[in-house]
Amino acid sequence: MKIKAIFFDLDDTLFDTYGQLVESAIRDSCQVMIQAGLKANMESCIEKRHSFYLNVPRKNLYQELVTHFGVSNNDPESVAEIGQKAFFEREIEPTISLFSGAKNLLEDLEAKYHLFLVTAGDTNTQKQKVKHLGIEKFFRQIYYVDVRTGQTKKDAFTKALSEYYYKPKECLSVGNRIDHEIAEAKELGMHTCYIKHGQYVYLSPKRPEEIPDFTIDKIRDLMTTCRL
Numbered sequence: 001m002k003i004k005a006i007f008f009d010l011d012d013t014l015f016d017t018y019g020q021l022v023e024s025a026i027r028d029s030c031q032v033m034i035q036a037g038l039k040a041n042m043e044s045c046i047e048k049r050h051s052f053y054l055n056v057p058r059k060n061l062y063q064e065l066v067t068h069f070g071v072s073n074n075d076p077e078s079v080a081e082i083g084q085k086a087f088f089e090r091e092i093e094p095t096i097s098l099f100s101g102a103k104n105l106l107e108d109l110e111a112k113y114h115l116f117l118v119t120a121g122d123t124n125t126q127k128q129k130v131k132h133l134g135i136e137k138f139f140r141q142i143y144y145v146d147v148r149t150g151q152t153k154k155d156a157f158t159k160a161l162s163e164y165y166y167k168p169k170e171c172l173s174v175g176n177r178i179d180h181e182i183a184e185a186k187e188l189g190m191h192t193c194y195i196k197h198g199q200y201v202y203l204s205p206k207r208p209e210e211i212p213d214f215t216i217d218k219i220r221d222l223m224t225t226c227r228l
């Protein structure tokens with residue numbers, strides 16, 4: 001494998017989004033949904049969300065909560081939207097930090113490869129994370145993928161391949177979602193490394209493209225496992 005470019009995901013790949021941000025985001029989204037009419041209390045909302053996330057991780061969890069608990073004095077669709085918005089559009093505390101070993105890894109890799117960051121979510125939220133983590137300097141380019149407008153990581157990969165004249169075989173995509181960073185990169189012929197961490201570890205492959213070439217538990221093992 002002759003790699004020229006490495007494409008990193010951000011959340012739960014370079015830093016512990018799940019541990020550092022997700023719990024409070026879940027709490028806040030339940031709170032606003034309850035205030036908007038979701039017929040649940042905080043405890044039952046959090047518990048049910050967790051069970052949906054374990055059992056139907058590909059579904060929209062906020063829609064599932066609304067269907068399960070019901071809503072009073074409001075339109076169910078808008079309550080689901082309020083919950084989803086509260087979860088994804090966040091003010092990010094400047095105290096967030098990279099995974100152990102991630103800074104050294106980026107420094108080492110930057111000397112040998114072209115590095116890119118491809119991050120999906122609310123662009124403003126993702127920009128705050130990048131700023132607080134101080135990682136902008138490591139990347140040739142950062143692609144902010146706005147999922148609400150229908151953009152995908154595959155679009156960003158395709159753009160990079162054509163702008164930088166890389167062959168897919170010269171590229172490695174690293175991330176914690178088999179349905180995004182793995183499948184969307186493999187569909188283009190890129191190499192893939194899956195990090196088994198965070199909210200989506202319960203997804204199991206449904207098609208061959210979701211099976212990664214390499215799997216690691218910690219980002220600091222990337223170079224050894226992928227022989228970089």
Ligand SMILES: [Mg+2]
Nearest residue numbers: 009011012176
């Ligand atoms: Mg991620």
